[in-house]
Amino acid sequence: xxIISKLFLVILLSGFQAFHASGAYVGIEDSETLILQxxxxxxxxxxxxxxxxxxxxxxxxxxxxxxxxxxxxxxxxAFLLLRKRSLMGxxxxxxxxxxxxxxxxxxxxxxxxxxxxxxxxxxxxxxxxLGLLIMLAIRNTTRLRxxxxxxMVLSVSFGVGLAILGVIQNxxxxxxxxxxxxxxxxxxxxxMADFMTIMxxxxxxxxxAILMFKELALLCFDDRFAVAEGFPALRLDIxxxxxxxxxxxxxxxxxxxxxxxxxxITPPSAARFWTEKLPTMxxxxxxxxxxxxxxxxxxxxxxxKMPAGAxxxxxxxxxxxxxxxxxxxxxxVARWIRYKDLKKKVxxxxxxxxxxxxxxEQKNGDSIVSNYPFPLQKLLAKRTWxxxxxxxxxxxxxxxxxxxxxxxxxxxxxxxGFGEAAxxxxxxxxxxxxxxxxxxxxxxxxxxxxxxxxxxxxxxxVHRLEEELRNSGAWIPSPHELSTRTQAS
Amino acid sequence: MNWTSFDTWIVVxxxxxxxxxxxxxxxxxxxxxxxxxxxxxxxxxxxxxxxxxxxxARSSIPxxxxxxxxxxxxxVFTQWVSKFGRVDRGAAMGIVxxxxxxxxxxxxxxxxDHxxxxxxxxxxGAMELTPLDTIEVLGVMIPRAAISLSIVxxxxxxxxxxxxxxxxxxxxxEGLSNTLGFSSNLLQYLLMSMVAVTTVAAFEAVGSIIVxxxxxxxxxxxxxxxxxxxxxIVIAASVGILSAILGHLSAVTVPKLFGYxxxxxxxxxxxxxxxxxxxxxxxxxxxxxxxxxxRNTKKINESVPVEELSS
Numbered sequence: 001x002x003i004i005s006k007l008f009l010v011i012l013l014s015g016f017q018a019f020h021a022s023g024a025y026v027g028i029e030d031s032e033t034l035i036l037q038x039x040x041x042x043x044x045x046x047x048x049x050x051x052x053x054x055x056x057x058x059x060x061x062x063x064x065x066x067x068x069x070x071x072x073x074x075x076x077x078a079f080l081l082l083r084k085r086s087l088m089g090x091x092x093x094x095x096x097x098x099x100x101x102x103x104x105x106x107x108x109x110x111x112x113x114x115x116x117x118x119x120x121x122x123x124x125x126x127x128x129x130l131g132l133l134i135m136l137a138i139r140n141t142t143r144l145r146x147x148x149x150x151x152m153v154l155s156v157s158f159g160v161g162l163a164i165l166g167v168i169q170n171x172x173x174x175x176x177x178x179x180x181x182x183x184x185x186x187x188x189x190x191x192m193a194d195f196m197t198i199m200x201x202x203x204x205x206x207x208x209a210i211l212m213f214k215e216l217a218l219l220c221f222d223d224r225f226a227v228a229e230g231f232p233a234l235r236l237d238i239x240x241x242x243x244x245x246x247x248x249x250x251x252x253x254x255x256x257x258x259x260x261x262x263x264x265i266t267p268p269s270a271a272r273f274w275t276e277k278l279p280t281m282x283x284x285x286x287x288x289x290x291x292x293x294x295x296x297x298x299x300x301x302x303x304x305k306m307p308a309g310a311x312x313x314x315x316x317x318x319x320x321x322x323x324x325x326x327x328x329x330x331x332x333v334a335r336w337i338r339y340k341d342l343k344k345k346v347x348x349x350x351x352x353x354x355x356x357x358x359x360x361e362q363k364n365g366d367s368i369v370s371n372y373p374f375p376l377q378k379l380l381a382k383r384t385w386x387x388x389x390x391x392x393x394x395x396x397x398x399x400x401x402x403x404x405x406x407x408x409x410x411x412x413x414x415x416x417g418f419g420e421a422a423x424x425x426x427x428x429x430x431x432x433x434x435x436x437x438x439x440x441x442x443x444x445x446x447x448x449x450x451x452x453x454x455x456x457x458x459x460x461x462v463h464r465l466e467e468e469l470r471n472s473g474a475w476i477p478s479p480h481e482l483s484t485r486t487q488a489s
Numbered sequence: 490m491n492w493t494s495f496d497t498w499i500v501v502x503x504x505x506x507x508x509x510x511x512x513x514x515x516x517x518x519x520x521x522x523x524x525x526x527x528x529x530x531x532x533x534x535x536x537x538x539x540x541x542x543x544x545x546a547r548s549s550i551p552x553x554x555x556x557x558x559x560x561x562x563x564x565v566f567t568q569w570v571s572k573f574g575r576v577d578r579g580a581a582m583g584i585v586x587x588x589x590x591x592x593x594x595x596x597x598x599x600x601x602d603h604x605x606x607x608x609x610x611x612x613x614g615a616m617e618l619t620p621l622d623t624i625e626v627l628g629v630m631i632p633r634a635a636i637s638l639s640i641v642x643x644x645x646x647x648x649x650x651x652x653x654x655x656x657x658x659x660x661x662x663e664g665l666s667n668t669l670g671f672s673s674n675l676l677q678y679l680l681m682s683m684v685a686v687t688t689v690a691a692f693e694a695v696g697s698i699i700v701x702x703x704x705x706x707x708x709x710x711x712x713x714x715x716x717x718x719x720x721x722i723v724i725a726a727s728v729g730i731l732s733a734i735l736g737h738l739s740a741v742t743v744p745k746l747f748g749y750x751x752x753x754x755x756x757x758x759x760x761x762x763x764x765x766x767x768x769x770x771x772x773x774x775x776x777x778x779x780x781x782x783x784r785n786t787k788k789i790n791e792s793v794p795v796e797e798l799s800s
Contacts, residue, residue: 159759166753
């Protein structure tokens, strides 16, 4: 966690440097023409370096603030994701709109311009928290569920916000232009005061989340335990959501109302694929948020007609997609490969066990099963499998020396194959007996249940079963009648 | 104020939109998928943009198709991300719809030079202007929005009547529905495309915020008042119509009380649904918040003898 706070310090310091380096206030129009002029004069390579190394004043403000915002949203969003409240950010973001509109009206009626970011943020936070409380009230006092409560607050408060904005647009005193940027985001129009507000608020939010790390983690993983231990769970819940609201509100102007939601959801979801530990996940989530903010804003500054908010979201989603596919443990590809491996193993074991059972049928009263050959047709009839698939598995077994195809068309297990088959069948039967004697499962039902677990039995467990059943060493007969085409599993 | 035929048309368009939305909305609420309305109404943006870029005209068939496809894709992608990636459903939905919205936004901005499609009109709509854009049908001038919304309403109504039994079953017991052979996924995608088509039909005329509100709030209100499906749908539709009327009335009158001009009708219609919900929340006869409070107090007063209280 220290790393995160250090990161913040660095970002904040560079923000101050940005202020001192320029020493001048760059207004909206100035900054836009500034970008246009530089892009005309300098070569593409220079421009790339300019943006990436934050040389130009305006891009420095924009990129630093989106990076900071990504970090803060990543940290707060991690808890939101684990609390399974990701869409709460969506609802809260929408419920800030009436606050923004009301704050604007109040500021105008007191003679201001109505566009002070701090004032708008205060209004937004106020109705955001109000929306949050209404959401909790609906959930706690009615039969309606979380999703309805969220949808309710979202749509109604946004409607109220639009209605008030409609009033503002007809107001003679002030132009409401610029309030729109709260919905779609307008990073290019960022000024120093906005930048400082965003920096300070993001820092405070992240620090609050880090300071309350233990409590929030407890709330996310086991809220009832938190209550039983005497933690004020409801107040913690509200604290978390207030942090979310605050991050949402400062994000509104730079990435827009709809896209700030992505900032809260996507980086933590991507981080979740790489780790099982909350501190690591929070850190990764902050880093992914920061990278999306930095890269997105850079691309938007380099390529004409690329809205920063949208590009940031696309970058974050790409990171998410990459994580989802390629994370080593939880990733889709890794899990798919594991699944395929397991499936192959299970199929091989099925073949070997079926072969062993065929051999076993020919023992004619001997106490020891000897390795007789058997025809392919009989093996094919043992289970519901198709000839090509069975042949594929048989070929594989042949290649690793478990099986021989004899000249007369019969199949015979090799010595190692016979041992392996005997071991697998033994495990299967042990497990079946265990289920029959200890788990009260009818012998006629046991084959199928045993099939599912035998493939993952550890050697250790097998020993324990053998001991428990006092049956070690001897050959174990099947507890149920062996049939061809048993229930497929 | 003076009520003109303009106002009547605005209310009619609003009511049509409300009923068209509440029909699939009831099932969304029952399936715990209320937020899907919000997600889809944002996620159709790239579909709309591509359809628009292809034809260069609004309300064209490709645009409807594009939106319906992206609407269903939202549901499919959400399902994939939450199933294959084992991501929480809400989070999956959030990731998918914000990404699609962002892609749509980029598409629109890229083509902004030769395209006149304002993303803000997708959200707000310009309901006040619907009566100006009319088509003559059987000698009567009818707003284009009223016609397209009527078609969508009829479409939704017939689909829901046709598949009522299946939708009901899969909404209340997904497992049973699947075992009986009515794929709950397929029905879900059908609902999603209904929502998407309704959103597109509504977005230009009335704004998608009204779609989101009408999808969720009237059914939620109805759910507070009844526990049966058909009464729920009827009540939801009535609440929708009532909020359309109330919304327009308040849009015209309320700002005047404070000395301002009138305001956005779609916004106030959405707000009106919230107002009706609050009334049902507080005062509904069986489990209203205040009613329950009152009943509890009465019960305590009746059940505890006065002597015991004083002792």
